[in-house]
Amino acid sequence: MGLNDTLALGAGTGHGLLLHPGLPAPDTSSAHRRIPGNKGIWVGITCVFVEFAVLFTVYFIARAHFPEAFEAGHTQLSLMAGTAITMLLLTSSLFIALSVNAIRSGDRRTSIAWLIGGLMLALGYPLVKYLEFRWNLAHGIRGDSGIFFTVYYYLTLTHLAHGFWGILGILWVLTRNIVGAYDASEYSGLEALASYWHVTDMIWLIIFSLCYVLV
């Protein structure tokens, strides 16, 4: 049985659990207790969940009070900008997941290449957002243009702030990866960044549906 027949679980912290087909099933209670990245990042991600849960609650309460404003508001936004940001974040997330996959296999050069690709796409997010806000202002869409736009600006600006944190995180793990801080047995920092970036991506998908598509 070669290593390719081995399913590795629990890698990333140097305490991977190797499962060989044919061996008894593992104790699922221990196999399912893996922490992607590290505990610190999940404390932060849980805080982000609470933060956006509050912001989304405000969105729905505002929408319940002013359905007409939300109905009329979203048609004025640039669907093209929203779609472009969604594609950038989704694909950046894919590249960073592939970077984790590559370092897990011990292929550091490929991992760095995927990270650089992910960073390039991630940098497109603030750029498109800047162009979108310029387009908005040129069309008279400001934070005080109505309840829908107030909600839209606070949701997207808060998300953009998290996007900046993620980009700084990508730069940090890219630097550490280049200097050889990660390998197949220890890549928890890279995986922590990946978890944060995937959650940022997930939250954008929700904002996109709420502000650009639905109503």
Add this chain to the structure above:
Amino acid sequence: MRDRSGPTNGISIVGAWLVLVLLLLASIGAGQLFHGAPWLPFAIAAIVWVKGTLIARYFIEANHAHPFIQWALRVFIAFVPAFLLLTAWLGERLARWTTL
């Protein structure tokens, strides 16, 4: 030779990304073609839930994660679809409940 398998392999990650792109296009199409349809919030709620679940399953590898992480993701992913359904069904009542 190094082990190239892991909790999630590259092919399944790319497959999940492709499904996410298709769902993105489906949600844009549904929003444009069926704008105002009473069932649209239900369809978008389902799409949002599936997208979140795909990211959790294939990108974050939540199915191998600690139960707290699994539950935090499940609750957050279900939060917006549940609120979408609540607003679609009980929008006026929600407005009354939240009037100061």
